[in-house]
Amino acid sequence: MDIHLYLMCYRTEALVASQLEAEEFGQYMAVGTRKKTFGNVVFFEIDPKFRSPDLHLDEVEAKCKARPDGTPRRSKYMSLYRVMERIPLSAYGKLHLTTRDGRVLSLDGREFEEEPTSKGPFMYAELCPLTSRVVSHLSPKAFTQRITDSATTVYVPRIFFAETLVELDSEGRLASYLPYANPGHIEDCLREVEEHPNKLSKTVDRNPPLQAFYRTIASGFYLGDSTGIKFYRYPDVATLDADHHKWWRSASMG
């Protein structure tokens, strides 16, 4: 049985080896073998050939073996804490989004160089290693470069985040379909960023509840650092409903 490497990076950061395919792995992580709710799971598929002694991957074959009864090893945690930054961008494969009840949607990644079509402000849900929700003037590319810029005093080596929907109606109120808690505060933050052009970004919530998270994703997910950005485009709702109905129905629940 093949060994797969998965990097979980949604609230929990861990490199896990498994003999399950990505879909099975997502389902397993979301619901377990007995029904227990673990919530949404987001994980990257890592190039199975990637090896790193720092991450104990030289031991992966020894540790990730089929179980005595012949069934595949579901999960073997290889490394925890600051894992994401230690895997080269080139080793990152697909991004898998798993719902609470174990439905998996897989997104392909690509190099990201585009300039924004929108002038903002944008709202980002930082997922790893930071976990804040912020509003910002900066486009995804600029935001990534800014927050991973080692020349500044406050930076992280690599960031994984999602651009989330922020649509205002004609009265300047957050569009009613958006499931964010405390929409009034988000409106205030947006206003503050707009009124103070020098303020590049503002934290909306340091540890936001990610309720109905998949319903809030705008352009998609970004993984990047000062060397480059990998972009995982998120399908529009019509495509999700038509082509990934079961996943979207489950994702819409929360």
Next chain:
Amino acid sequence: MSYAHLLYLAASSFSQSSLFAVADGIDSSIRPLPWWWHVTWVCAIIALVSAASFYRWIMNQSEGNERMQEIARYVRDGAYAYLHRQYRVVTIFFIVISVLLAIMAFGLQVQHRLVPFAFLTGGFFSGLAGFFGMKTATSASARTAQGASYSLDQGLKLAFRAGAVMGLTVVGLAMLDISLWFLYLYKFHHVLFGGEPMSLETITVVMLCFGMGASSQALFARVGGGIYTKAADVGADLVGKVEAGIPEDDPRNPATIADNVGDNVGDVAGMGADLYESYAGSILATMALGVAAVSFGGVPEGFESAFSAQLAFLSGPMVLAALGILLSLAGIFLVTTKEGATMKDLMWSLNKGIWGSSALVVAVAIVIMPMLLPASVAWGVVSAITIGLLVGLVIGYGTEFYTSAEFKPTKGIADQAVSGTGPLIIDGIAAGLMSTWIPITAVCVGMMVSFAMCRGFENLAMGLYGVGMASVGMLSTLGITLATDAYGPIADNAGGNAEMAGLAKEVRERTDALDSLGNTTAAVGKGFAIGSAALTSLALLAAYIEEVRVGIHREAAAVYQVEEGADYNVLDLGFGKYGLFFPGSDSSHLGNYTISAIRSTSDNSVEVMVNGEPVGMIINHIGASVKPSTADPAISELIATTPAGLFDFMEYYEVTLMNPKVLVGIFAGVLMVFVFGAMTMKAVGRAAMAMVMEVRRQFRELPGIMEGTTTPDYARCVAISTAGAQREMIRPSLLAVLAPVLVGLLLGVAGVMGLLVGGLCAGFAMAVFMANAGGAWDNAKKLIETGQHGGKGSDPHKSAVVGDTVGDPFKDTTGPSLNILIKLMNMVSIVFAGLVVKFAPEIAAFLGMGH
């Protein structure tokens, strides 16, 4: 009692009336059937044949792919398992009650000997209607989903015609039951068992008793179905959605099939049995009032005899309801739609059918009523029928206003969700409370206007007949209105089937549209069912007094005696009641009794004295020979006058607010509503808990369920919900049956009248409140799910889910059960009137509470 001095015997025109065919010069052995009777059975047969034809058409449609068939089979099997168990419990109940009724009829002689059989047929036909409705509904859901894959119109037609099978079966069986009982009692009973042909009064009161069978069946169907559906729903939601995070109608949820079964047992079988009872009850009560109207009000102009007048008034509700079946059928064919129809278009499709049928009923009433009734009454009755139809429509659209997400009240509840669960609950309760004004006002206005149009303020009995005809008018289009009600769960199940079978997006969109329409029609249907119960209530209250009157006759008949050679004799029955017996013209003694008591005036009566004291209540035997020209001077001086009417009985039994028995009865009626409501809601909680435990167990012990590799044990969830519902429905049902009997025995007729009035007023308001608050919370949640206030998964949505969970037993268990509680208490009171009349005075005397 001062009243004793005011009651006098009147050998009245009533005593000469046609209680016996002989008296009208009609040879009883060949008493011809009136022409209109053929209309009733023909229309009933047309309804049943049409239902069968629709059923065949539905069964000839494709049930879709194997997966769709498999899902439909699970639901069908679950529904049959439920019905099988329910009918087993109900059969035991019916056997016990029938034995009790038989003891009362044959042993205690306090009711007619046919009552136990009437009770059984009412229950049997009601159960049969529910069975056929469910059979069709569970066969139609997959076919509707498959039909929706061709076009929206095909989906609508399939779901609606499946609903129409239910509607037509209910009205067809009810009308057939009424028609056959009339045939037997009118034409054959005396031939088979000897004696004189039965009077129309006796015929109507015996037939009225089959309403108790239908009510009992309806109560079990509604309460049991309501508990079942919510136990399954809560189990599916709490564990499936909230804990496991799986969407509704996901085949991995062990309770999802039970949930779909619940839609059928609650909203198809339950609603069908409920409205079967309302339909039959309103026709039968109005028939009884029609006959009584002639008895009390005298023979209207244009009739040769009281008998022909009674027959004409009796025919009104039967013929109208029978023709209403045909007009409903016409309306059913009007329901079509176009591809890409909006919600408004779909609603219009159904409204076309309902409004079309209603307009046709008015047109037919304009033609037929003057043929049956004298002109002085006919136009009043036509007005009452029109008012009844309008009341039904107003209640329906009032319900829609307060429960549909298109309107302000439900939008307001959704707005409150932003502030949290508390404000949402408060606003839902407020909206539900406020929503009662439309149906209550509509029923009150309808009652007063129909009463007035039939000159009720001059002739009480005729006014009551008018109110009865208004309720028959309201229910005359039941064939189509029930079709729109039953359509709801069918469309809902079709949506579930499409979802579980993974049908294409456009199919799901069509079934969603049909389902969404079904939610509105189901809420409207519940309002209609409650409204019809309220409008029928006045007729049933009057029918109760009619049964009390007959109960006293029977009490006298049980001690029937005539001294040889005497022209008449008076027998003290105790507690202010006296039997007055006359020999017939041939010196034989006929087996029918009636009561005549009037207020004395110096011109028209002579006080009857017994042992030198004036007597309180006289029960006289009116044989064919009783004429004003009797040899007895005391009787011969009496001038033809009105026999004891409703007010006389109210006065005799002291049904006045100053009588504490009445007030205590009213409190007892209000208490019944609250206690019954609490019991049914608690029952849902307990049954739901058993379901929650089972679903958790399956997730725990069958790990392959979530992976989709193991099929959940759907049957076990169905069995648990079924067992829970059957167990839990017993206590509230027994309460509903026993309370009127116990109150009657302890507080007498006055207490029963109070109980019925208290139950009616509190029950009507509470039922509307609960149904509408529940419907509004449900639709507020659905509104949020469309994307308002954050949509699914947001905090407002979580609040709305709580509101919906609270509202579920409101709208699907307790609310709909309350209107059956009202009717069942009425029916039980009617059936047990004889018992109360005979024994309540003795118990009261024993307890030192007068008599």
